[in-house]
Amino acid sequence: xxxxxxxxxxxxxxxxxxxxxxxxxxxxxxxxxxxxxxxxxxxxxxxxxxxxxxxxxxxxxxxxxxxxxxxxxxxxxxxxxxxxxxxxxxxxxxxxxxxxxxxxxxxxxxxxxxxxxxxxxxxxxxxxxxxxxxxxxxxxxxxxxxxxxxxxxxxxxxxxxxxxxxxxxxxxxxxxxxxxxxxxxxxxxxxxxxxxxxxxxxxxxxxxxxxxxx
Numbered sequence: 030x031x032x033x034x035x036x037x038x039x040x041x042x043x044x045x046x047x048x049x050x051x052x053x054x055x056x057x058x059x060x061x062x063x064x065x066x067x068x069x070x071x072x073x074x075x076x077x078x079x080x081x082x083x084x085x086x087x088x089x090x091x092x093x094x095x096x097x098x099x100x101x102x103x104x105x106x107x108x109x110x111x112x113x114x115x116x117x118x119x120x121x122x123x124x125x126x127x128x129x130x131x132x133x134x135x136x137x138x139x140x141x142x143x144x145x146x147x148x149x150x151x152x153x154x155x156x157x158x159x160x161x162x163x164x165x166x167x168x169x170x171x172x173x174x175x176x177x178x179x180x181x182x183x184x185x186x187x188x189x190x191x192x193x194x195x196x197x198x199x200x201x202x203x204x205x206x207x208x209x210x211x212x213x214x215x216x217x218x219x220x221x222x223x224x225x226x227x228x229x230x231x232x233x234x235x236x237x238x239x240x241x242x243x
Contacts, residue, residue: 056112060086073113087115088137093126095142097214102140105211132162139167151195152179155202168207175201 047055057067065073065086073086090105092098099120106116121130130136143154143165153159156179159166175198182194 053112060113067113071113072115085115086113087117089117089119090138090140091119091121091126091130091136092140094120094122098140098142101211105140131167134160134162134167134169141167149195150183151198152183155179155198155207170205170207172201172205 060073063075065075068074074083075086076083090102092102099118102118106118109116130139153165155166155168155170155175156164157166157171157173157176158164160169160171178194178198178201182191182198185191185194
């Protein structure tokens with residue numbers, strides 16, 4: 030299905046083929062072209078002339094206390110700091126994360142995993158009506174064309190037509206960059222019945238992907 034392609038390829042692969050050092054240089058050039066300058070501490074900063082203050086390029090990553098996500102967040106932090114960005118990781122227990130972060134939408138960046146259903150209906154994650162809790166549009170993404178595509182896809186009974194709508198949605202989402210899709214982990218599970226064992230590399234009810242929500 031179209032959204033299977035989106036959720037797998039975007040979360041686990043990148044079209045970027047240039048070496049890491051070249052990408053780092055290109056990113057720094059983009060920052061410097063926008064007026065950011067690296068200070069003595071190796072962090073980019075920009076002077077706000079109107080407010081007469083210096084702003085550091087910094088943000089916090091909010092995330093639930095999940096070992097796998099914590100390990101990945103440390104790698105993300107190191108990569109951003111290599112670029113010249115100050116990053117703080119904020120880890121919350123499950124209750125605090127829901128009440129203090131997700132519901133009030135209180136975060137600079139959110140590092141979170143999502144499990145899509147078997148039909149891969151992305152409506153709950155990307156339709157603008159789902160921006161506020163308990164909706165799951167955690168990127169607070171708004172695009173009227175995407176809203177219509179998602180609505181039409183939900184109503185479309187024909188698989189090929191539905192996949193065409195989801196493909197257009199995928200293309201638009203990639204162009205808008207409301208989130209950074211990082212990876213899709215593989216899960217191993219077994220079901221034993223009558224001495225028969227089944228091992229699967231994906232959750233049977235959907236697929237899980239981790240992403241940074243901006």
